[in-house]
Amino acid sequence: MQINRLDAGELAKKFGTPLYVYDFERIKDNARRLKSAFYSDEIKTALFYSVKANSHPAVVHLLKECGYGCDCVSPNEIEIALKAGVKPSDIIYVGNYESLEDLNAVVRAGTKLVLDDINSLDRLLRITRPEMVSFRINPGKGQGKYEQINTAGIKAKFGVPHEKAWLAYEKALKAGVKRFGAHMMAGSGILEEEHFPRMLELLLDILGQISQKLGITFEFVDMGGGFGIPYYGDDHDLDIQQVGSECLKVFKNKIDSLPIGKPALHLEPGRYLVGDAGYLLTRVIGFKESYQNFAGLDAGFNTLIRSALYKAQHPIIVHNKENETELFPINLCGQICENTDIFTVGRPLPKLTEGDLVIITQTGAYGYAMSMTYNHRLRPSEVAIINGQAVEITRREVMSDYWNRIKYPKVQ
Ligand SMILES: Cc1ncc(COP(=O)(O)O)c(C=O)c1O
The missing domain is CATH 2.40.37.10 (Lyase, Ornithine Decarboxylase; Chain A, domain 1)
Structure with a gap:
């Protein structure tokens, strides 16, 4: 077998086994395809590579060169992103059960921040009163190639339950926060194209209700990652072009019809880029x-x-x-x-x-x-x-x- 025209047997002889080999050309192709699928003249989109998928700084750097920021889940991932040359403003920290130490490190690094819970806001307010706050919202359902990687719904440990999300934003508003963002990650390894626009629509409707109740608008809406790749058996390629155009259509319709402001659309793909x-x-x-x-x-x-x-x-x-x-x-x-x-x-x-x-x-x-x-x-x-x-x-x-x-x- 050849990997990008190099013989796998020679690679194994030279570097020993077990050995991970990455084809950087393939990563670049994946990055281009995903970026173009979500390109729009009317909507500002921003792509953040989910560093947890493969945190090698050379991979992070390559994706930075392809126009991707980073989604980081720990201060150490932020350190890797910064060392790979990613600007703090192009890094989004999406933690869970964020400790005071983690929050301190994130505030010091000056990255974007998504809070996993209303209690995380309490911890953050002990450190600083931020200008901007975003919450990860659990929309009440999700999907995953395996049950264990369904990251939303009633069994998931992540996010603020959508029924309570307005309370989280209200608390931030009362604490003097002026600017807001929103986030969702509704599962990983998904090969069903319709899942993505469907979940995005659900999130935007939830945000519409929050906006109506509190009179706030959102600067970004982050729809997470989750774009699957075929592994084995009946798996097929995800039609990323269809996913992108359907999501952009839903996004445009909803920002035109709901009082949520003119948010940018954020994405956090991991597996799709490097898998x-x-x-x-x-x-x-x-x-x-x-x-x-x-x-x-x-x-x-x-x-x-x-x-x-x-x-x-x-x-x-x-x-x-x-x-x-x-x-x-x-x-x-x-x-x-x-x-x-x-x-x-x-x-x-x-x-x-x-x-x-x-x-x-x-x-x-x-x-x-x-x-x-x-x-x-x-x-x-x-x-x-x-x-x-x-x-x-x-x-x-x-x-x-x-x-x-x-x-x-x-x-x-
Ligand atoms: C918050 C968040 N964003 C992005 C990702 C990346 O997901 P994927 O590799 O499925 O694109 C994950 C993965 O679990 C995640 O938890």
Whole structure:
């Protein structure tokens, strides 16, 4: 298999496995496509890359060059965005259960800020009386490719319930806040085009009621991210052009008919920009014929947790066996001492042999960013393909990284 014209086998030989490889050209294409889908002469739109999806500063910088600001969920993500050259005014902090320390750091950094709750406003007011306040509103329903990534609705931990949202804005108004924004994130990994305009319309109607009640207007309305990519099985490409034009139509109609002012439309895409640009390269270590047939890989849920966490299924390619037609069902697992360390069960794949290079695709989002060192299996390196060259952008973790942080009292 080739990744942007570079042979995956050569990349694995040069940089070792497990290894994340990102195709920067693909990220640029995704960024352009999404930006043009939401372009309008009449509506001001602003795009914020959701750093949580892949927080490597080189990725953040690339997207900054493509005209994207950043959506950050922690002060450390803000630090990464600033180091990547993003201006504070192009950063939006969307936290949850924001501590006083977090809020202090955000206020010091001077970024935009979205509060997750009315109680967060109380904490913010202990630090400062801001000129502008925005709340994340839970519109009462959402969607997600998996239940766990439905970030709105009655089971979600996020946002102010929409029935109470006016109270949050009223409190801010009474505290002397003059300018307002609004935010929603109604789920992730969504491939249904209609979801986006439908949820945007719902949010705008909620804001219309708040405006009517309190006489306030909104400077921006942030519809979050959630744009899905195809992973496996029946998944299809999201028609982003349709999503963009339908959302812009709804937005225009609503700002013309509701007393919400002339807000800008904000977006916070993560997965759509980087997901399909990432490849996880891993080698087959060995086999077990047990009650089921297993092939063990040198990557596990420590490297890519999405299958263990959501039962997510990724496309899997066996290098140099792409064209084999005889397939055998197999379970692929990692080396972690947990029964959930399984990427796939009964996946039809070419006959595997020890040392085969297995490529798990669509792993540019929530891959390395969610990796960990459980069982002291250390984090892999990351390589970017930039202008046809493979460049290591994160070196493989080594045990001295661990020992550098450890204090080891000699207990008698
Ligand atoms: C507040 C917020 N914005 C943006 C995103 C990015 O979502 P996605 O990667 O689905 O575009 C998330 C993801 O959970 C989020 O919580």
